[in-house]
Amino acid sequence: xxxxxxxxxxxxxxxxxxxxxxxxxxxxxxxxxxxxxxxxxxxxxxxxxxxxxxxxxxxxxxxxxxxxxxxxxxxxxxxxxxxxxxxxxxxxxxxxxxxxxxxxxxxxxxxxxxxxxxxxxxxxxxxxxxxxxxxxxxxxxxxxxxxxxxxxxxxxxxxxxxxxxxxxxxxxxxxxxxxxxxxxxxxxxxxxxxxxxxxxxxxxxxxxxxxxxxxxxxxxxxxxxxxxxxxxxxxxxxxxxxxxxxxxxxxxxxxxxxxxxxxxxxxxxxxxxxxxxx
Amino acid sequence: xxxxxxxxxxxxxxxxxxxxxxxxxxxxxxxxxxxxxxxxxxxxxxxxxxxxxxxxxxxxxxxxxxxxxxxxxxxxxxxxxxxxxxxxxxxxxxxxxxxxxxxxxxxxxxxxxxxxxxxxxxxxxxxxxxxxxxxxxxxxxxxxxxxxxxxxxxxxxxxxxxxxxxxxxxxxxxxxxxxxxxxxxxxxxxxxxxxxxxxxxxxxxxxxxxxxxxxxxxxxxxxxxxxxxxxxxxxxxxxxxxxxxxxxxxxxxxxxxxxxxxxxxxxxxxxxxxxxxxxxxxxxxxxxxxxxxxxxxxxxxxxxxxxxxxxxxxxxxxxxxxxxxxxxxxxxxxxxxxxxxxxxxxxxxxxxxxxxxxxxxxxxxxxxxxxxxxxxxxxxxxxxxxxxxxxxxxxxxxxxxxxxxxxxxxxxxxxxxxxxxxxxxxxxxxxxxxxxxxxxxxxxxxxxxxxxxxxxxxxxxxxxxxxxxxxxxxxxxxxxxxxxxxxxxxxxxxxxxxxxxxxxxxxxxxxxxxxxxxxxxxxxxxxxxxx
Numbered sequence: 024x025x026x027x028x029x030x031x032x033x034x035x036x037x038x039x040x041x042x043x044x045x046x047x048x049x050x051x052x053x054x055x056x057x058x059x060x061x062x063x064x065x066x067x068x069x070x071x072x073x074x075x076x077x078x079x080x081x082x083x084x085x086x087x088x089x090x091x092x093x094x095x096x097x098x099x100x101x102x103x104x105x106x107x108x109x110x111x112x113x114x115x116x117x118x119x120x121x122x123x124x125x126x127x128x129x130x131x132x133x134x135x136x137x138x139x140x141x142x143x144x145x146x147x148x149x150x151x152x153x154x155x156x157x158x159x160x161x162x163x164x165x166x167x168x169x170x171x172x173x174x175x176x177x178x179x180x181x182x183x184x185x186x187x188x189x190x191x192x193x194x195x196x197x198x199x200x201x202x203x204x205x206x207x208x209x210x211x212x213x214x215x216x217x218x219x220x221x222x223x224x225x226x227x228x229x230x231x232x233x234x235x236x237x238x239x240x241x242x243x244x245x246x247x248x249x250x251x252x253x254x255x256x257x258x259x260x261x262x263x264x265x266x267x268x269x270x271x272x273x274x275x276x277x278x279x280x281x282x283x284x285x286x287x288x289x290x291x292x293x294x295x296x297x298x299x300x301x
Numbered sequence: 302x303x304x305x306x307x308x309x310x311x312x313x314x315x316x317x318x319x320x321x322x323x324x325x326x327x328x329x330x331x332x333x334x335x336x337x338x339x340x341x342x343x344x345x346x347x348x349x350x351x352x353x354x355x356x357x358x359x360x361x362x363x364x365x366x367x368x369x370x371x372x373x374x375x376x377x378x379x380x381x382x383x384x385x386x387x388x389x390x391x392x393x394x395x396x397x398x399x400x401x402x403x404x405x406x407x408x409x410x411x412x413x414x415x416x417x418x419x420x421x422x423x424x425x426x427x428x429x430x431x432x433x434x435x436x437x438x439x440x441x442x443x444x445x446x447x448x449x450x451x452x453x454x455x456x457x458x459x460x461x462x463x464x465x466x467x468x469x470x471x472x473x474x475x476x477x478x479x480x481x482x483x484x485x486x487x488x489x490x491x492x493x494x495x496x497x498x499x500x501x502x503x504x505x506x507x508x509x510x511x512x513x514x515x516x517x518x519x520x521x522x523x524x525x526x527x528x529x530x531x532x533x534x535x536x537x538x539x540x541x542x543x544x545x546x547x548x549x550x551x552x553x554x555x556x557x558x559x560x561x562x563x564x565x566x567x568x569x570x571x572x573x574x575x576x577x578x579x580x581x582x583x584x585x586x587x588x589x590x591x592x593x594x595x596x597x598x599x600x601x602x603x604x605x606x607x608x609x610x611x612x613x614x615x616x617x618x619x620x621x622x623x624x625x626x627x628x629x630x631x632x633x634x635x636x637x638x639x640x641x642x643x644x645x646x647x648x649x650x651x652x653x654x655x656x657x658x659x660x661x662x663x664x665x666x667x668x669x670x671x672x673x674x675x676x677x678x679x680x681x682x683x684x685x686x687x688x689x690x691x692x693x694x695x696x697x698x699x700x701x702x703x704x705x706x707x708x709x710x711x712x713x714x715x716x717x718x719x720x721x722x723x724x725x726x727x728x729x730x731x732x733x734x735x736x737x738x739x740x741x742x743x744x745x746x747x748x749x750x751x752x753x754x755x756x757x758x759x760x761x762x763x764x765x766x767x768x769x770x771x772x773x774x775x776x777x778x779x780x781x782x783x784x785x786x787x788x789x790x791x792x793x794x795x796x797x798x799x800x801x802x803x804x805x806x807x808x809x810x811x812x813x814x815x816x817x818x819x820x821x822x823x824x825x826x827x828x829x830x831x832x
Contacts, residue, residue, distance in 0.1 A: 043559075043602075045560070045590075045591045045602035045603045046591070047591065072561075072562040072563065074563055074606060074610060076439070076609060077439070078435070078436075078438070078439075079435035079436070079438040079439070080435070086591075086603075086606045088560065088561070088562075088602075088603055090561060127425075128423050128424050128425050129424060131423075131424050131425040131428045131429070132424075132428045135428075135429065276435075281591070282591055282602075283590045283591055283595050283602050
């Protein structure tokens with residue numbers, strides 16, 4: 024078990040003064056059986072009107088507006104989260120059950136690919152080959168192994184709107200791409216898969232109290248009788264260094280910040296700091 | 302029929318479809334007796350002269366529609382469509398029942414989804430609908446109403462059975478033609494309305510206003526209602542302005558609205574004024590750039606949040622499109638039984654669900670005798686009538702269906718009923734459908750007696766939409782004996798004034814529009830990248 028303090032600071036600087044800005048922030052870690060949120064807040068500067076709600080995907084959302092002249096906007100999500108290690112999962116289903124009508128309908132939202140997650144022909148073939156000889160669980164692992172071998176982690180090589188196939192063709196991407204690629208391949212062979220937005224403490228053996236530059240991160244969960252989290256970017260199981268904010272079909276269901284502003288953004292600075300406190 | 306002179310009815314011969322005015326032996330059906338006689342007194346020249354007068358009055362009033370990008374006067378036929386009292390007394394409760402089912406379904410879809418857990422509809426059906434808007438899940442409208450206005454399209458088949466053809470619960474349009482048609486016809490035939498006991502339609506606007514007022518946020522006694530239009534270049538702008546003025550409320554565009562602290566305001570010369578109810582005629586995707594299309598300036602950012610907070614009512618509610626998806630249509634009889642515990646009064650048209658393999662295979666074999674429709678189409682777009690399609694069209698359709706079975710349904714060809722219609726060759730039977738409009742005020746579903754009868758102007762044509770070159774008829778619902786004790790004849794329509802609709806404003810401001818678009822381009826989605 025670990026206790027993590029997370030600070031996710033985003034600063035927009037505008038080319039000229041902005042008078043109207045409407046946004047939504049998804050920065051609040053989820054309450055889950057293995058994740059207790061001890062403290063959580065979202066601060067906005069300039070200070071402003073806001074409201075909160077829980078969306079269709081069960082993510083806590085802060086909706087806010089800034090209607091006074093401002094040339095910069097800072098949004099800081101801070102939280103303290105206690106994360107337990109993942110229990111050994113024992114529920115497993117085979118292909119027959121997984122591909123049967125019950126689960127295919129129950130979990131249909133996590134089975135259809137979107138233009139963002141649609142895999143390339145080559146990746147489809149890889150997924151089918153794996154599914155032809157392995158169990159669903161091992162197929163999922165095999166797909167992630169291939170991604171780890173084939174795709175280089177290259178910050179800035181793609182944007183959040185890049186379809187997964189672009190990252191595949193370029194053999195490089197960031198965490199969203201790894202997640203979208205894995206999701207696309209898994210769904211292609213009828214394994215329900217969802218996108219997870221959250222944070223990762225990057226050091227496996229972190230010092231207590233040491234603040235490190237962390238990541239606004241994304242990984243996947245697939246369903247083979249139970250949801251199983253896996254981090255394809257780092258090719259590792261999700262553990263007590265991963266903090267979940269929200270889950271959806273793809274990035275667009277759980278963006279950390281989205282909104283509209285009448286004006287142009289000239290720069291954007293994002294910093295995530297993670298401190299293990301216990 | 303008069304002897305010794307040519308009557309406009311000479312040569313009128315119903316074809317194989319059900320003709321509403323005359324049976325196969327040439328006997329005039331009872332509801333049409335008076336209309337028949339009135340026309341029978343005229344000469345052919347008389348009839349054409351009156352039709353000409355109708356058309357020019359429409360052009361002068363600006364009652365137009367958009368056909369292939371061109372504004373044209375909306376053709377109003379000189380022969381009304383008459384519906385008997387006994388028929389209407391089945392149709393109206395049938396429509397009301399349909400609306401109550403749609404309301405229950407939408408509340409469920411955006412709430413607990415019992416219809417899925419109870420196995421009435423597959424989850425996949427909802428999840429795969431393009432018009433299932435997850436952004437509005439959990440929003441509860443003030444008085445529970447989502448379908449404030451609906452247009453449920455009906456057809457009468459060759460066996461004289463009225464059937465629901467489709468549900469329109471997003472932003473159904475066309476009611477202004479009902480009001481304008483009535484006004485023009487009551488000038489043309491001033492005597493007949495009272496004599497025949499035609500039920501009035503002009504109370505529509507006041508009914509709508511009352512229903513919108515009842516839908517206002519809790520605690521608002523004297524709500525400010527606005528009609529939100531995409532602007533003067535929208536093909537239904539005439540309707541938007543007519544409804545706003547006959548309701549006595551402000552007509553606004555997106556740039557007139559702003560949200561502040563989760564409430565919606567309109568900008569007026571006297572400053573900001575709080576808005577409580579938005580009767581919007583802007584599509585969902587364009588309503589709120591925060592939630593939907595970030596490049597849209599037709600709505601206002603933040604109004605979905607305001608609706609979620611219960612600070613404003615959006616009518617019709619966002620996300621209603623999931624209920625008029627044509628695949629959901631196939632489940633409507635089951636949904637009526639499930640939610641209301643009632644048998645559906647109005648049947649649907651038999652429909653093949655092309656997602657189901659056996660159905661798909663059968664349809665593939667019989668494509669040349671069926672109608673196939675895209676599930677999310679409107680205005681007759683994308684409809685392929687197998688009996689009239691070329692081999693190339695059928696092959697192309699087959700490919701489209703196989704590529705996206707969820708996207709299509711198939712139905713047998715319905716020979717829509719016909720009504721006498723004035724053509725260049727005199728009176729001829731032409732196919733019609735009917736769009737009755739219903740208003741739900743939360744306590745009661747009121748069905749406008751009549752509705753928009755659309756006519757296919759080409760001989761044998763089965764698609765009646767105005768966007769496909771159709772015309773319209775005034776629909777006369779006969780009153781019959783409605784009240785015990787004494788016969789109450791509704792007031793003659795001619796005496797009811799449609800306040801202020803004589804002229805439609807032609808004051809388009811293209812420069813304002815350009816401004817709107819500019820702002821639209823400046824708005825940009827911003828999202829933050831992760832690792």
